[in-house]
Amino acid sequence: MYSQGLIGADNRTEETPEFLARFQKRIDAEEKIEPKDEMPEGYRRTLVRQIGQHAHSEIVGMLPEGNWITRAPSLRRKAALLAKVQDEGGHGLYLYSAAETLGVSREEMTEELLSGKAKYSSIFNYPTLSWADMGTIGWLVDGAAIMNQIPLCRCSFGPYARAMIRVCKEESFHQRQGYEIVMTLAQGTPEQKAMAQDSLNRWWWPSLMMFGPHDADSQHSDQSMAWKIKRFTNDELRQKFIDATVPQAEYLGLTIPDPDLKWNEDKGGYDHGPIDWDEFWRVVKGHGPMAKDRIKARKKAWDDGAWVREAALAHAEKRRARKIAAE
Numbered sequence: 117m118y119s120q121g122l123i124g125a126d127n128r129t130e131e132t133p134e135f136l137a138r139f140q141k142r143i144d145a146e147e148k149i150e151p152k153d154e155m156p157e158g159y160r161r162t163l164v165r166q167i168g169q170h171a172h173s174e175i176v177g178m179l180p181e182g183n184w185i186t187r188a189p190s191l192r193r194k195a196a197l198l199a200k201v202q203d204e205g206g207h208g209l210y211l212y213s214a215a216e217t218l219g220v221s222r223e224e225m226t227e228e229l230l231s232g233k234a235k236y237s238s239i240f241n242y243p244t245l246s247w248a249d250m251g252t253i254g255w256l257v258d259g260a261a262i263m264n265q266i267p268l269c270r271c272s273f274g275p276y277a278r279a280m281i282r283v284c285k286e287e288s289f290h291q292r293q294g295y296e297i298v299m300t301l302a303q304g305t306p307e308q309k310a311m312a313q314d315s316l317n318r319w320w321w322p323s324l325m326m327f328g329p330h331d332a333d334s335q336h337s338d339q340s341m342a343w344k345i346k347r348f349t350n351d352e353l354r355q356k357f358i359d360a361t362v363p364q365a366e367y368l369g370l371t372i373p374d375p376d377l378k379w380n381e382d383k384g385g386y387d388h389g390p391i392d393w394d395e396f397w398r399v400v401k402g403h404g405p406m407a408k409d410r411i412k413a414r415k416k417a418w419d420d421g422a423w424v425r426e427a428a429l430a431h432a433e434k435r436r437a438r439k440i441a442a443e
């Protein structure tokens with residue numbers, strides 16, 4: 117991928133075969149790469165892309181659930197949902213900070229999100245139509261996020277790996293509170309059970325799409341695996357998620373909306389029906405059902421927050437000037 121003559125992420129080091137071999141040796145020895153270490157520019161760019169996309173997903177991911185905070189059915193549910201959405205905001209901030217260590221600013225990343233240049237997870241482009249969706253998001257969306265993020269705790273880039281440890285602990289609470297909501301509905305009245313089933317029907321396939329395209333169509337997987345940014349391929353993680361989730365649905369007495377789903381004794385996992393990749397790419401390219409609303413909401417939040425950023429900068433400048441005057 118790299119030839120002699122390319123310059124590394126520090127803008128000085130030439131990416132010679134020796135440089136690349138030295139870097140790969142550190143990766144292979146499971147050493148953590150830290151922000152000031154020498155690294156190939158491709159490694160830096162891959163991380164900025166993935167961590168930036170991940171941060172945007174957390175922040176945009178607050179919107180579908182935020183939609184239900186005022187309509188939570190009890191004080192207990194409202195308190196848990198508020199805490200969960202707040203955690204997601206926190207995850208976004210850790211992740212923006214991790215990306216900033218690679219020389220990209222939060223403003224630049226936000227601009228890329230608002231202009232449509234940077235992606236965020238396809239899952240957050242679907243609407244939350246009923247209270248049951250709060251349960252299903254915790255159960256399936258956070259469940260899928262954990263499956264994907266536990267291996268990221270071993271990512272070769274130190275700040276990302278460390279951020280993921282805390283994020284995963286919080287995601288685990290999110291998953292449980294979601295499963296408990298769905299369990300309450302599934303064990304409730306026939307109408308409540310139907311609401312849970314309808315929600316599962318709508319979120320199952322988009323949750324499988326969260327893991328990204330089939331391995332054969334995943335342009336970044338090979339290099340990201342070699343750099344130990346990713347530890348498993350998209351299909352491997354999707355399979356693990358299906359195998360863990362099917363028994364959970366059975367326990368709830370709910371039906372996964374896939375007539376082709378069946379246990380395969382030979383592979384020790386479930387076979388599943390075809391994923392609608394046309395829908396996936398449509399959503400990824402910005403044509404998801406809620407795509408326009410999501411970006412509009414983020415743009416409004418950014419614009420409405422301009423005075424806070426300006427005030428914080430003016431305050432910092434005033435303090436700096438006072439400190440200099442006192443010296």
Ligand code: FAQ
Pocket residue numbers: 165166169170171173174177178204235236237238239253257258261264325326327328329333334335336337340350400
């Ligand atoms: N949606 O070559 P690959 C959460 C893009 S956090 C949109 O396979 P890669 C917490 C991909 O960027 C959820 N785009 O790419 C929560 C690439 O496009 P690019 C987010 C997608 O990076 C819960 C192109 O397709 N999690 O849920 C998607 O090796 C509840 C080719 O794909 C993360 O971001 C998609 N689903 O693998 C919050 C985890 N899939 O960039 C609120 C970190 C693929 O070349 C409520 N990220 N694309 O223009 C990753 O693990 C990886 O980036 C993958 C994709 C696995 C997502």
